Amino acid sequence: AAAVEHTFVVSQVNMTHLCKEMAFTVVNGQLPGPTIEVTEGDSVTVHVVNKSPYNLTIHWHGVYQLLNCWNDGVPMITQRPILPNHNFTYRFDVAGQEGTLWWHAHDAFLRGTVHGALIIRPRHGAASYPFPKPHREIPVIIGEWWEKDLPQVDRNMTNGYFDDYSSGSTINGKLGDLFNCSGVLEDGYVLDVEPGKTYLLRIINAALFSEYFLKIAGHKFTVVASDANYLTPYTTDVIVIAPGETLDALVVADAPPAGRYYMAAQPIQAPPPDTQTPEYATRATVQYSSSSSSKNSSRDAVVMPEMPHQHDTIRSFYFRGNLTGARHRHRHVPARADERLFVTLGLGSVCRHGGASCKRGGNLQESIVVANVNNVSFHIPAATATPILEAHYYRRRRAGAGAGTGNEHELADRPPRAYNYTDQTLTPFGPEEMRLEPTSRAVVARRFRHGATVDVVFQSTAMLQGDSNPMHLHGHDVFLLAQGIGNYDAARDEAKYNLVNPPRKNTVLVPNLGWAAVRFVADNPGAWLMHCHFEFHLSMGMAAVFIVEDGPTMDTSLPPPPEDFLDGRP
Numbered sequence: 001a002a003a004v005e006h007t008f009v010v011s012q013v014n015m016t017h018l019c020k021e022m023a024f025t026v027v028n029g030q031l032p033g034p035t036i037e038v039t040e041g042d043s044v045t046v047h048v049v050n051k052s053p054y055n056l057t058i059h060w061h062g063v064y065q066l067l068n069c070w071n072d073g074v075p076m077i078t079q080r081p082i083l084p085n086h087n088f089t090y091r092f093d094v095a096g097q098e099g100t101l102w103w104h105a106h107d108a109f110l111r112g113t114v115h116g117a118l119i120i121r122p123r124h125g126a127a128s129y130p131f132p133k134p135h136r137e138i139p140v141i142i143g144e145w146w147e148k149d150l151p152q153v154d155r156n157m158t159n160g161y162f163d164d165y166s167s168g169s170t171i172n173g174k175l176g177d178l179f180n181c182s183g184v185l186e187d188g189y190v191l192d193v194e195p196g197k198t199y200l201l202r203i204i205n206a207a208l209f210s211e212y213f214l215k216i217a218g219h220k221f222t223v224v225a226s227d228a229n230y231l232t233p234y235t236t237d238v239i240v241i242a243p244g245e246t247l248d249a250l251v252v253a254d255a256p257p258a259g260r261y262y263m264a265a266q267p268i269q270a271p272p273p274d275t276q277t278p279e280y281a282t283r284a285t286v287q288y289s290s291s292s293s294s295k296n297s298s299r300d301a302v303v304m305p306e307m308p309h310q311h312d313t314i315r316s317f318y319f320r321g322n323l324t325g326a327r328h329r330h331r332h333v334p335a336r337a338d339e340r341l342f343v344t345l346g347l348g349s350v351c352r353h354g355g356a357s358c359k360r361g362g363n364l365q366e367s368i369v370v371a372n373v374n375n376v377s378f379h380i381p382a383a384t385a386t387p388i389l390e391a392h393y394y395r396r397r398r399a400g401a402g403a404g405t406g407n408e409h410e411l412a413d414r415p416p417r418a419y420n421y422t423d424q425t426l427t428p429f430g431p432e433e434m435r436l437e438p439t440s441r442a443v444v445a446r447r448f449r450h451g452a453t454v455d456v457v458f459q460s461t462a463m464l465q466g467d468s469n470p471m472h473l474h475g476h477d478v479f480l481l482a483q484g485i486g487n488y489d490a491a492r493d494e495a496k497y498n499l500v501n502p503p504r505k506n507t508v509l510v511p512n513l514g515w516a517a518v519r520f521v522a523d524n525p526g527a528w529l530m531h532c533h534f535e536f537h538l539s540m541g542m543a544a545v546f547i548v549e550d551g552p553t554m555d556t557s558l559p560p561p562p563e564d565f566l567d568g569r570p
């Protein structure tokens, strides 16, 4: 195993797009940031030098971080944020997983521009892929272009103001030629291919706000992995990917090589009436190297794929329903759960100025709309407080196993009130205005015994105006056992669980007005954030911390913090 070392200088650089020059916070001057390439078993060291004006952390999305929660990179959960002009070094091993993951800033919307791919190659080389060895491997990162100060957007959302949208979508940092300003077309990403060869696209949805359709005119995808877990190969002409997810797909360059073909990404939006969000597709070009005429051919000669309807959320549901885990690589799914959690995902309201003066149904001036799980909205501890992991670690040392952090609110295993979750007359922004439930705000956590097998059913509610929810768990992969539309019903739906070859994921899309059931083994001691990977839902509080207790032995217990862990503190 090798040691892979990087230095990430985070700073603001000026970029001009759509006729506007703006400062963006990026890593090493690049957007997307540098790709980290490792072989399974390698150890990674990343020195983060924060020359930006913001507090930040970097999270290694999907990396197990076994017994290494200290390096998970979540502000105030696993560490204090890295202050401007401070440095921090992350150290982790990449073991027991291969495929595509990514890294990103974890807070204040900064991940919109602070992100990059993390590629894990198999120990025994490409010959050990459970699919034909590709000619080349190419990261395809879907993102958004924001002509905004992202930390300001975050503050707006946290305070209940929702007028910020991105100006467009990007593929590998480029807007593409659907965008122009004063007649000047934006550059698009160009993927050069050779006829007959096979390419492995490592597709990452790094966007803050949208799930996407991705299509290439004249070509098909064979999806072979997701979230660094192999899948049964599935051939499709459209990929559907939610924020936080990765999908590895093979594309054979088998179209007539004289042509050029657009690769288009289009956001999927909640169905009407939520139509205010502008629709911004982006496109890249697939170009055959043998095509000598390609440089001269007019833009009209490029073939555009026919995209699904922008509100076709059912297409997303079926796409996911077709994915299964690759059986021969499959870890065994525990036959039954020790613990069950039923978690509703919704919106609620809290009083803007505290106190009891804002009554239910009060207007938006008085109350703030927050997102919640089981009607509790996650409150990130103040930067002056002790991070949850540190509090857990030291309190536990003093008080013995089972001690909490002292200020957490235990996540109930059900919402406080049962109702017909998917009844659309409960929609908060309908004609009757603001039927939001009063919500409490807390550091909401749930503790699990080491080694417990846990079932979580995520239930989307009509409170969300039809948004789906890509739910992401840190430090563990989950088996996606089943998904459905409508209200989850254990008596009926447990029979649908796939216990044979479910996909293993770190991010699971809970369908709009539906549910998803997952199972995981809580075998990684530490404090792990579980949250919606739509950035606005995260900043509004759709999150909880899963605290996994130590196991009985040293090598199932969280070690002390690394020696230089407190570097970078004020």
Ligand code: C2O
Binding pocket: 059, 061, 104, 106, 244, 472, 474, 529, 531, 533
């Ligand atoms: Cu990719 Cu907690 O995030």
